[in-house]
Amino acid sequence: MSLREHVLSLFRSAVGTVRPAPMLKRAVKLQGDGCPQLIVKGRAFPVKRNLYLVGFGKAVLGMAAAAEEILGDHLIRGIVSVPLGIQESLQRAGMQEMLLKPHSRIQVIEGARNNLPDPEALRGAGAIQELAQGLTADDLLLVLISGGGSALLPAPIPPILLEEKEKLTKMLASRGAAIQELNIVRKTLSLLKGGGLARLAYPAQVVSLILSDVIGDPLDIIASGPTAASSHSVQDCLQVLAKYNLLQSLPESVETVLSSSPTKRAAPEDYSHVCNVIIGSNALALDEAKRQAEGLGYVALILSAAVCGDIGHVAALYCHLIRLLCLGFAGLGEGPLGNEVRGNLLQLAAELDIPGLNLAEFLQALRGLGPEKPVCILAGGETTVRLRGTGKGGRNQELALRVGLGLHRAQGAEASSPLGRCEIIFLSGGTDGQDGPTGAAGAFCSPELVDEAFQEGLDAEAFLNNNDSYTFFSHFQRGRHLLVTGLTGTNVMDIQAVLIRPKDRS
Numbered sequence: 001m002s003l004r005e006h007v008l009s010l011f012r013s014a015v016g017t018v019r020p021a022p023m024l025k026r027a028v029k030l031q032g033d034g035c036p037q038l039i040v041k042g043r044a045f046p047v048k049r050n051l052y053l054v055g056f057g058k059a060v061l062g063m064a065a066a067a068e069e070i071l072g073d074h075l076i077r078g079i080v081s082v083p084l085g086i087q088e089s090l091q092r093a094g095m096q097e098m099l100l101k102p103h104s105r106i107q108v109i110e111g112a113r114n115n116l117p118d119p120e121a122l123r124g125a126g127a128i129q130e131l132a133q134g135l136t137a138d139d140l141l142l143v144l145i146s147g148g149g150s151a152l153l154p155a156p157i158p159p160i161l162l163e164e165k166e167k168l169t170k171m172l173a174s175r176g177a178a179i180q181e182l183n184i185v186r187k188t189l190s191l192l193k194g195g196g197l198a199r200l201a202y203p204a205q206v207v208s209l210i211l212s213d214v215i216g217d218p219l220d221i222i223a224s225g226p227t228a229a230s231s232h233s234v235q236d237c238l239q240v241l242a243k244y245n246l247l248q249s250l251p252e253s254v255e256t257v258l259s260s261s262p263t264k265r266a267a268p269e270d271y272s273h274v275c276n277v278i279i280g281s282n283a284l285a286l287d288e289a290k291r292q293a294e295g296l297g298y299v300a301l302i303l304s305a306a307v308c309g310d311i312g313h314v315a316a317l318y319c320h321l322i323r324l325l326c327l328g329f330a331g332l333g334e335g336p337l338g339n340e341v342r343g344n345l346l347q348l349a350a351e352l353d354i355p356g357l358n359l360a361e362f363l364q365a366l367r368g369l370g371p372e373k374p375v376c377i378l379a380g381g382e383t384t385v386r387l388r389g390t391g392k393g394g395r396n397q398e399l400a401l402r403v404g405l406g407l408h409r410a411q412g413a414e415a416s417s418p419l420g421r422c423e424i425i426f427l428s429g430g431t432d433g434q435d436g437p438t439g440a441a442g443a444f445c446s447p448e449l450v451d452e453a454f455q456e457g458l459d460a461e462a463f464l465n466n467n468d469s470y471t472f473f474s475h476f477q478r479g480r481h482l483l484v485t486g487l488t489g490t491n492v493m494d495i496q497a498v499l500i501r502p503k504d505r506s
C-alpha cells in the first residue's frame, strides 16, 4: 500500500470512531422495564414517556437517530437544527444509520449554509426555544450538541437582526478571532447561547450530550455553551471587540444590547437541573488512528490533540518535525543540523504554547528511532488563519499547502537534503468533511508538490498569498491531492498525520 492509501485509511478510521451512533450508544443506556431509567455516564434519570429532545450541530442528525432508537416510546417529540444538505449527502453516501426513520418523532430543520446563521437556522432556533419553554418539572430534555451548533442556533437578542450578528461574526472570524473569542461575543448577543437554553427549559431536567470540537473541551464554549453556565461577562465581550478593532463600527442594535447587559458577571445561577456530558473528542479519534497505524506497522506517536495558533507557525512546526525525522533516519539527528532543527522546533513550540504539549518529552521519544520502521505522527486541533486574500480555501488545505512550500524550501536550502531520501506524506483534514466554505475536507502534500505544480504552471506561493488553497489543489493534478469525503456526520476539529519511511525500504 502507498503512504497515501495508509494515511487515507488512518483518517477514515479516526473519523469512524467518533461517528455519532457508536459514541451515543457508549454514553447512554435505557435500563429497567418496571421503572425505566436513562443511564448517562453513571448517572440515572427516571423516565416515563416524558422525554423531549433538541439538537444543533453538524453531527446531531446521527446522534438523534441513535438516540431515538435507544429512547423508543419514551421520546415524545424532538427538533434538530442541522446543516443544509446533510440528509441528502448522508443518503448519497449510503450512511442510512445516520438518518431518522420515516415517521420519526424528531423534526429536522436544515439551515446555516456555509456554516453561517441564516433564516432557516433562525426558524430552527425559534422552534427549539418554543419547545424548551413549554416543558414542566416532570419532563427531561435531552440536548444533543456538536460543533457548528453556534451557527445552527441563532437567536439574537432584539433589536439585533440576524444579518447584523452574521456580519459581526464573519468580521471577527476573518480578522483571526479564535473560537473562544468568537463565542464570547456570540453568547453575549444571544438568547439561547451562554446557558440560555438551559434556563428556558427550567424546571425540566436537562441532560446534554456533547461532542467536543473545541480544544480542551470547554463546556461553555462548545456551540457557545447553550446549557452551561457562562464564565464570561459583557466586559469580556467588549475586550474581544476592542482587540479586533470593531468597537467603533458596531451596529446600533448591538450597542443597545451591550449597554443594557449587566457589566459585572452576575451571581452564579443555579444549573443544578443540568447535566452536561462530553461524549466524544479529537483525542478519541487520534487514539483510534494510532491503533490503526500500529496495525499497519508504523511506530505511531500522538503529538497533541490541542494543536492551535497561527497557521504559519503550525506549518513551520510540522516542517521542522519532518526534517528532524528525516535527519534521524539518515543517522544525522544528533549532528549539528539535527541540533539546529531541534532548537528551532523547541523555540517555535514555546511561542505557540500548545496546551499540554511537552515537546521535549516528545522529541526524546523520537530519539533512537532507527530506519527499520516507518513513523507516523498524529495530531489534532484547530489552527487560526488570518485572511488576507480573496481566494477560496480552508484551514486544512492552507496548512497542507504551507507545509508543502516549507518542505520545498528546506530541500532547496540544504545540499543533499535528507528530505530527498525519505518518502513523506502530510495530510490535514477536517473531521466534519468540510474545510472552510469548500467541497473538500482537506489536502495532502509532499516535498515534491511545489515543483510538480510549477511544471503545470501553478505557483503555490501565489495561491497561498491569496488564501486560495482550494483553487490550487483543485487544479493541481486535477484535484488528486484534495481530501474529499463529503459531510461525515461528525465533527471533532481537524486531524493531521505525517507518514515517513526511508525511500530505499519502500
Ligand SMILES: Nc1ncnc2c1ncn2[C@@H]1O[C@H](COP(=O)(O)OP(=O)(O)OP(=O)(O)O)[C@@H](O)[C@H]1O
Pocket: 058, 114, 115, 147, 148, 149, 173, 174, 213, 384, 385, 386, 387, 390, 391, 392, 393, 394, 395, 398, 430, 432, 434, 435, 436, 437, 467, 468, 469, 491
Ligand atoms: N480562503 C480561505 N483560506 C483559508 N482558510 C479559510 C478561507 N476561508 C475561510 N477559512 C477559514 O475556515 C474556517 C471556517 O471553516 P469551517 O466552516 O470549516 O469552520 P469550523 O471552525 O470547522 O466550523 P465549526 O467549528 O462551526 O465546525 C475559518 O477558520 C476561516 O478562517
Ligand SMILES: O=C(O)[C@H](O)CO
Pocket: 146, 147, 148, 149, 150, 151, 179, 183, 213, 214, 221, 222, 223, 224
Ligand atoms: O459551533 C461552534 O461554536 C463551534 O463549532 C465550536 O463549538
